[in-house]
Amino acid sequence: MLVLSRKLNETIIIADNIRVTVVGIRHNQVRLGFEAPTQVAIYREELCLPIQTVEDATAPSSPVAPLHQSVRQGR
Numbered sequence: 001m002l003v004l005s006r007k008l009n010e011t012i013i014i015a016d017n018i019r020v021t022v023v024g025i026r027h028n029q030v031r032l033g034f035e036a037p038t039q040v041a042i043y044r045e046e047l048c049l050p051i052q053t054v055e056d057a058t059a060p061s062s063p064v065a066p067l068h069q070s071v072r073q074g075r
Contacts (some may be wrong), residue, residue, distance in 0.1 A: 004012060011021040017037055024031035034042050 006012060006022045008022055008025055011019050013019055017032075018040065019035040021033040022030060023033040037041060
């Protein structure tokens, strides 16, 4: 794991097309802003397990599949 320190309004660039900016710091909470191509999915870690569970349990012909696809696309 790479660990970097950033101050308010400083940015990290990943692979020339993803930018992560510290947009706010309050008490023990840091707010991050992400700029990435629309095809790059960005999730909070606590949401990944439910999405992976649905993905594993859902066949493409399942009625849940379109909903799952919408969630992945941020709709």
